[in-house]
Amino acid sequence: MKRRSDEEISAPLYEYDAAIRAQYGFFAGVDEAGRGPLCGPVVVAACILDPEKPVYGINDSKKLTEKKREALFDEILDKALAYKIVFVGPEIIDRDNILNATMSGMKQAAEGLEIPAQPVVKGDATSASIGAASILAKVSRDRYMMELDKQYPQYQLAKHKGYPTKLHYELIEQYGIQPFYRRSFLKKQGYWPEGK
Numbered sequence: 761m762k763r764r765s766d767e768e769i770s771a772p773l774y775e776y777d778a779a780i781r782a783q784y785g786f787f788a789g790v791d792e793a794g795r796g797p798l799c800g801p802v803v804v805a806a807c808i809l810d811p812e813k814p815v816y817g818i819n820d821s822k823k824l825t826e827k828k829r830e831a832l833f834d835e836i837l838d839k840a841l842a843y844k845i846v847f848v849g850p851e852i853i854d855r856d857n858i859l860n861a862t863m864s865g866m867k868q869a870a871e872g873l874e875i876p877a878q879p880v881v882k883g884d885a886t887s888a889s890i891g892a893a894s895i896l897a898k899v900s901r902d903r904y905m906m907e908l909d910k911q912y913p914q915y916q917l918a919k920h921k922g923y924p925t926k927l928h929y930e931l932i933e934q935y936g937i938q939p940f941y942r943r944s945f946l947k948k949q950g951y952w953p954e955g956k
Contacts, residue, residue, distance in 0.1 A: 766817035773818060773888035778811065780887070788842075788873050789889030790866050793821065793897035795858055797922030798932070799915075799941045800905055801847040802858065804865035805896035806873050809889050813839040818891040821898035833899040836892045843893075844872030845900050854944040869893075912938060 780787040790806045809815065815835050817828060824832070837843065848865040856864065902921060909918040914935050920928050924945075937943065 767814075770814065770816045770818050770888055770891075773886065773891055774811070774814060776887045777809065777889050781811065787887075787889055788870065789887050789891065789893040790870055791821075791890050791894040791897055792862050792865065793894070793901045794922070795862055796924070797942070798924050798928060798945050799850065799917070799922040799938070800908065801849050801901065802853060802862050802865060803897045803901040803904070804846045804848065804862065804869045805843060805893040805900065806866075806869035807836065807843045807889055807893040807896055808841040808873060809836075809892055810839055810841045815839055815888070815892065818888050818895065820891060821894040824895070826902070829895050829899050829902075832892075832895050836896060840892065842873050843896060844869045845896055846872070847900075847904070850940055850942045853942050857944070858942075908940060912940075 777787050777789075786808065788806050788808045790804065792802055792804045794800060794802045815832060817824075817832055818836075821829055846865045846868045848861045852864070853861040855861075905917045905921045909916070915931050915938075916927065922928070932941075932946075937946070
């Protein structure tokens with residue numbers, strides 16, 4: 761079976777964007793990364809791609825390798841007409857809940873581009889612009905977690921990126937809760953280390 765090229769993979773996503781632009785005149789994709797982890801921010805990105813400067817290989821960030829996401833991140837920043845990346849921290853997530861915190865971040869990102877918004881189900885695998893936003897959000901969050909890992913190496917954040925793994929729970933039990941943790945997530949899952 762012949763392997764599809766980056767251009768072939770991205771073509772249907774760009775066709776979707778072209779149809780939306782034909783109807784509305786412009787199109788921005790918005791997506792998030794990091795709704796499920798126990799710690800760190802949820803990151804939302806909005807992106808308006810330039811149809812004259814396509815970025816081939818764009819897809820849902822979860823379907824791409826870390827190396828491919830990193831390469832596409834820089835190309836998207838270089839070629840996009842506009843983008844906005846918003847970090848919504850654990851204190852907002854704990855206060856407002858993850859859904860409301862994510863929606864607030866999406867609103868901020870979209871308003872940063874000054875455009876109206878409407879949801880697209882599975883948009884990161886449907887639209888090049890939403891796929892680009894997905895990559896911007898995912899890479900930005902992963903880079904944040906890598907920096908946090910340097911400050912708190914005992915939590916091995918570079919390894920699990922804050923997601924609820926067995927190892928992560930063991931490290932929380934051993935080292936306690938830091939300010940970057942989402943306390944509401946730990947309580948909801950019935951996990952709250954005593955005295956830490």
